[in-house]
Amino acid sequence: MPMPRLLLTLTLVLGLQCACATPEFQATPMTLNDSVGIGQAYQGIRLLGVLRLNDASINGLRPCGLSGLAWDQDAGLLYAISDKGALFHLRPEFDGQGYLTGLQRVAAYPLRDPLDQPVQGSFNDSEGLAIRNGDNGTPGDAELLISFEVKPRLVRYTPTGLWKGEERLPAPLRDLRNYDDSNHALEAVTIDPRWGILTGTETPLRNHPEGQIRLFRQNGQFWNYPLSSAPNSALVAMEALPDGGLLMLERAFVAPLQPLIISLRRVTLPSGETAAPLPVTDVAVFDSTQGWLLDNFEGMTRYRGQQFFMISDDNCKPWQSTLLVQFELLPGG
Numbered sequence: 001m002p003m004p005r006l007l008l009t010l011t012l013v014l015g016l017q018c019a020c021a022t023p024e025f026q027a028t029p030m031t032l033n034d035s036v037g038i039g040q041a042y043q044g045i046r047l048l049g050v051l052r053l054n055d056a057s058i059n060g061l062r063p064c065g066l067s068g069l070a071w072d073q074d075a076g077l078l079y080a081i082s083d084k085g086a087l088f089h090l091r092p093e094f095d096g097q098g099y100l101t102g103l104q105r106v107a108a109y110p111l112r113d114p115l116d117q118p119v120q121g122s123f124n125d126s127e128g129l130a131i132r133n134g135d136n137g138t139p140g141d142a143e144l145l146i147s148f149e150v151k152p153r154l155v156r157y158t159p160t161g162l163w164k165g166e167e168r169l170p171a172p173l174r175d176l177r178n179y180d181d182s183n184h185a186l187e188a189v190t191i192d193p194r195w196g197i198l199t200g201t202e203t204p205l206r207n208h209p210e211g212q213i214r215l216f217r218q219n220g221q222f223w224n225y226p227l228s229s230a231p232n233s234a235l236v237a238m239e240a241l242p243d244g245g246l247l248m249l250e251r252a253f254v255a256p257l258q259p260l261i262i263s264l265r266r267v268t269l270p271s272g273e274t275a276a277p278l279p280v281t282d283v284a285v286f287d288s289t290q291g292w293l294l295d296n297f298e299g300m301t302r303y304r305g306q307q308f309f310m311i312s313d314d315n316c317k318p319w320q321s322t323l324l325v326q327f328e329l330l331p332g333g
Contacts, residue, residue: 061088
């Protein structure tokens with residue numbers, strides 16, 4: 001969408017200013033809705049904090065286009081990946097009530113390939129993020145699992161971005177021709193204690209039922225997950241829950257002047273494969289036409305207990321925002 005002339009002028013002016021002085025990293029507290037404040041409940045969640053992040057560089061890497069999150073309890077770090085192949089270490093700050101109030105930048109690293117070179121071009125579109133050994137009481141042994149679009153793959157990394165090897169994808173996900181678009185590949189990935197690595201495509205594979213995607217195990221077993229009825233809803237993140245369920249994050253975007261709808265939904269996987277669509281429960285649905293200040297939410301991770309973080313991907317565009325949200329699932333949510 002073309003930028004309005006005034007916005008373009010302001011962007012150019014700010015760009016000239018940034019050439020003269022390196023901007024500082026900022027995380028500014030804000031609200032998403034004038035009627036739902038921090039600490040208040042909305043549908044099946046309670047909002048615990050919202051920050052707007054700027055994209056001041058960290059170790060020479062811009063923290064923009066953030067599309068995946070993972071919490072390392074042992075290190076006290078929030079990892080974030082950008083769709084430009086960069087990995088960021090962030091440290092959340094909380095007040096006495098446990099509400100998110102700030103964020104410290106700690107470090108940033110480029111993701112590397114098997115030859116120890118930064119991933120580039122069509123290989124750098126990192127989207128989904130999961131973590132192993134992030135809460136086992138042994139700091140320093142965490143391993144990150146990152147899913148990619150354009151060149152669909154699952155790759156294991158150290159927390160400093162070093163390549164450790166690839167995980168084998170189920171056969172339907174290895175062939176790019178099975179996706180409806182190269183930019184609608186592997187957004188969502190999680191590691192479930194019972195099922196292992198689970199991944200799902202952003203939109204249905206070619207020749208598959210509209211509005212329904214498959215959640216795959218590595219062995220090829222899958223379940224049919226029905227997307228929200230919101231127009232163009234897509235699966236962008238999922239997180240395994242302690243009770244055996246999955247928390248799903250969907251984003252429904254049609255056009256800049258149309259409603260943006262973000263859905264948090266819950267599903268429990270049956271013990272065996274079934275062709276029937278899974279039963280899904282809406283936890284919270286955010287609609288931009290109902291007073292919600294939203295952006296392109298794509299990343300999510302469990303923090304502690306029933307608390308989570310989610311983050312928006314600003315696509316590195318000045319007219320979008322990177323929003324980090326802390327929320328809590330309510331009982332029964």
